[in-house]
Amino acid sequence: MQNSNITMPQLNDINTTFRRYVGIFLNYWWVFLILPAILGIGTYFYSSSQDTMYEATSTLLVEQRRTGGVAGVSDFTLSEDLARMYMKQILSTPFISRVVEEPDVKYNVDELKLMLTADAHINPPTLDVIIRNSDKTEAADVANKIAATFINYTVELRLAEIAKIQTAALSQGLPNVQELVASNFTTLDSLSLLEPAAPPKSPAFPRTKRNTAIGVMLGFLLATFLSVLLSSITSTIKDVENIYNQFGVPTLGNIFRWGSQNDQNEVLTHTDPSSPYSEAFRHIRANFQFATANKQPPLFLITSPGPGEGKSTIISNLGASLAQNGKKVIILDADLRKPTIHRRFNLKKREPGLSTFLSDKDLTPSEIIMNPGIPNLDIIPSGPVPPNPSELLGTERMKNLCNDLHSKLNYDYVLLDSPPILVVADGSVLASIATAGILIVDGFSTKIGSLQSAVNTLNGTAIETLGIIVNKLKNSRFSYGYRYPYYYNYYYYQSYYQYNEAGEKTEKQEKRSTKSTIKKLFRWSK
Template identity: 30%
Template sequence: MNIIRRYITGLRRWLWLLVLGPVVAAGAAYGISSQQTPRYASSTRVIVGQTLKNSNPDYGSLVASERLVATYAQIAQSRTTMQAVEQRLNLSDMASSAIITTRPVQETEFLDIAVEANDPQQAADIANAIADQLILTSPAGPQSAEAKLLDEVNRQIATLNEEITRTDEEIKTLKAEIEQIGADKPAAESLIANLQLKQQSQNQNRQTLSTLYSTALGNRANSISVVEAATVNPTPIAPRPIRSAILAGILGFALVFGLALLIEYFDDSVQTPDEGVDLVNAPLLAAIVKQETKVTKASQRLVSRLDPRSPTAETFRTLRTNLQFSNVDTKARTLIVTSSQPEEGKSTVAANLAWVLAQAGQKVVLIDADLRKPMMHRVFEVSSEYGLTNLLTNNEDPTIRERTVLSVAENLWLIPSGPLPPNPSELLSSKRMEMLIWLLQQEYDWILFDTPPILTVTDPIALIPRVDGVVLVAEAKRTRRDMLAKCRAAVQTVGGRVIGLVFNKLDPRSEGYGVYYTYYYDQHHTSNRGRRFWNRKDDHQPVPSMSEPAPLDLHDPALDRSEAAYEMASHERSK
């Protein structure tokens, strides 16, 4: 079902193309078809053989006629026939203006001759002329020797029929005279002899007539006659713009639909928040839309400070709310914010989340645990000369706390990365790191770590067992599904827990997630509309006044007591 839902969601993204493709194809087909010259068609039907005129046709004649039909179909399209038709109709280059099609009707002696031309009268004339030319070409044509012989036979049949009719009258007259005189009278003898001669002659004439009929109607398989002549059809058969547009629209839709399916099949990125939720098996904490303005420097990523009324800042407040309510029972307050690969916006999410939590009155410490490519000092525009690495490695400087834990806003402290160490994984997995987290938990409500991507290095894997949970950041249409699933597996392998998913850089037009964005965007820009530049306050709010840092001192004389308390707390958690 997830696969089906993913394809349905993907096709919804391509809905504009699924509509535009058929419309463009149909419109183009309609326009091209409308500009074409009208075409007209006409056809004639001929029969090969004379079996229909024979009351008792033999099987051999039927088979011969059927085979001759295919032969005459080829002759009808031959160059000789075309030249004869052109001469008869006074046409030039008929092959370029007319399309001739011959089609034998299966299991019959019929041959259909169809012609398409630009003029309806011309189409009918060409079809009839081809039929006439086939008749002339056949052995039984009017100019053939067989035709002349047949004419002679027909004349003899007519003459013999007249003689038989006259002889029948004479026989009838003789019979009447004999009956009147009496057959036993001597005077009737000559009449009877004459009658017998007439009857004998009549029998011979009838036998001759039968022979002539057999000659005239005998083996006539190789003859052609027109069954149905071609007529003028004023209705054009082409072009048909509406039909062409419908077929082109269907074809365009099929091509676009197939292309969309192919793209979705090969695209293995996470397209929607729901898909990401299924992969990490954790709730969706926020779907953050793309920033409207292009980010040219790191400090512009802190949109919650620069433009707190923007839709993007509101989504970070939604993230804060969802995170608070999702941890009512577990009390997860020490979190890692990470992703599967670089440039997915994890540092932006971590910085803005820390900011909105601090704005809600929570004491927050944000730790830049990305000891390879740190970013937080650039976002908050502070120095990274001292930071996390100093806290983990320097045990003798009593002033290290003042230089590493920086107050960047009210209720918000930042621990930069510090100098980049050669062994970041070992530092993050050290005992001193675990104790530092415990000490911070005593002073702050939230501890947020910005770490490198999980699948890039092992640094976050070393830190995951020491925190309450992981917030995964995935970029829309960029993070691959297999990478997100590997992140979840990596977290669970070391005993960690994915608190939720933050779907970043989401298109505000995405279905189901742009409704609130559009509403809030309109509210935001409507509230600014009409404000003049001379009395408008700057939307970039100044950084609130700094508050005193929390009383964390790793070099306090009571550090030994803190370590003892930490060891006692660790012992209690292990029970």
């Protein structure tokens, strides 16, 4: 017996696929609301504007016997064939012209052709005469009139055929003409009225309810297609859980979209260690320390595919979080083109800095190292913007500085804040110095193609890409890729830290509780 058990990887794939499509539905819920509504309402009003038509059916029973005895199997077969022949005959112009000749028929041939349809059934052999008319009584009357006329019409045709046979036999001098005629009479087709048409109780057209339901269903199908198409076109990092499968690089952690620009510019792991963001960075710190274990020298490049994705924010908070854990950390602002690290830590100046040290061989590392007031954390600011950043970063003096910070000054972690790796060559130059790299991506705007190019670029520099940190995730219950182990802890920690040791609500939370709750609810609804 074949084992039909599903393995855990298969279950994970099923779960990921299920969540992806559920996420598409939830992210584009407005498409699933609007399109079915538009098509449903449209088909409703279109159907309602059509003329009401009633459908009346008169049913004829078709029988043919080759002998006068009990009907056999061959007789039923002949009757079925005859019913199909009658279906074509009743719709023919000669017969309809015959109906029009009747004194109480007020329609011409073309009008009757538009009203009349026929349907043959084989078990039992029957023929339905169907009339559509805006007047239900008129529809039934016309159906019955046509059925009665057709019965007479077929008898007349058969009698005319027998008369021709009789005339031909007499002209040929054949004997027993009366017996030949009698045998033909016994094989006359038996066509009788099985069920006369009655005025229908409800109109057959338009079928407003059915058409509206079909319109809504088509709307859902179109919404599904459009949602999948939109999801593919936007091609941003929406499914965090699938990053490893897609790029071969693990996710070290995720940060929800920042509440304000001030929050993003601050080192919240230092200024507000009880905030949900600080807890998120502690999660990232744990993954980072696990991923960098036994990586020597501990020189790590922090970069991003493009500008504005939050790498300086991430490296500042990660550095502060590592320092809080008792590690000696130094951050080098190696983004010599657009330096921001000094502003994150409220340093009054960025000179002398890295560019100064690389240009002046008389300077020592201790002369450019600054402390931002955080224990175990030091900063080397960028210094003045040089005319040749790539050349300075690629010098032997830069390599020696990075190695000395660990080997001589005993820093546990040396973090390099690099320019975007796809924008300028500086990132690739720094990658040749670092032991491993980490990519920061914007969960709202980074394109999949950009992330793939950044991963390929880092891999091309022969350093290991430790992982990806996804920044600015949409913290909405409608997103499908943004759930991770500490998702709910954001709210547990926030509630927990609203109270001091005495069990009283803190002044900060007392002032912000109502206002911040309203703001968060508004952000979650986006």
